[in-house]
Amino acid sequence: MSNITVCARFRPLNSKEKLNGDADSVCIRCIDSETFVFKDDKDEELTFSFDRVFYEESKQDDVYQFIALPIVRDAVNAINGTIITYGQTGAGKTYSMEGPGILECDEQKQGLLPRVVKGLFDSLSPSDEEVTFSIKLSMVP
Numbered sequence: 001m002s003n004i005t006v007c008a009r010f011r012p013l014n015s016k017e018k019l020n021g022d023a024d025s026v027c028i029r030c031i032d033s034e035t036f037v038f039k040d041d042k043d044e045e046l047t048f049s050f051d052r053v054f055y056e057e058s059k060q061d062d063v064y065q066f067i068a069l070p071i072v073r074d075a076v077n078a079i080n081g082t083i084i085t086y087g088q089t090g091a092g093k094t095y096s097m098e099g100p101g102i103l104e105c106d107e108q109k110q111g112l113l114p115r116v117v118k119g120l121f122d123s124l125s126p127s128d129e130e131v132t133f134s135i136k137l138s139m140v141p
């Protein structure tokens with residue numbers, strides 16, 4: 001796998017979109033876990049491939065396991081990693097990163113940030129007394 005992993009995630013329709021009948025205009029057709037077909041407004045079909053495509057039913061943990069866990073494992077070995085979300089407003093960037101809320105108690109709904117913090121501490125080996133870890137957290141308000 002290359003050093004850069006690029007994924008696409010589709011969120012489910014929200015209640016307003018369902019009421020509007022937007023389900024009929026969904027223009028994405030799943031091929032497999034790496035490829036989907038997008039039908040444009042001229043009914044032309046375009047095929048897109050990514051390292052992984054997360055469809056509507058994808059779980060927060062699926063996203064964590066594929067995208068973030070390798071980075072967490074590398075971080076413990078002093079290898080830098082970055083996760084960037086990109087998409088139009090309402091696409092689901094915050095949901096993927098934080099979950100429905102940063103203080104979300106339902107573990108299944110927790111996004112990448114709380115999972116990464118937990119994964120990081122779970123990955124530190126307390127048995128090796130020769131190694132010390134320094135963990136710093138900074139946030140841009």
Ligand SMILES: Nc1ncnc2c1ncn2[C@@H]1O[C@H](COP(=O)(O)OP(=O)(O)OP(=O)(O)O)[C@@H](O)[C@H]1O
Nearest residue numbers: 010011012087088089090091092093094095096100
């Ligand atoms: N995978 C998902 N499953 C369920 N709900 C989702 C999912 N992704 C997003 N949502 C919901 O869709 C709405 C918009 O998502 P979110 O706020 O994450 O978008 P955003 O890309 O961060 O938007 P903005 O750029 O405007 O901040 C929220 O109500 C969120 O809970």
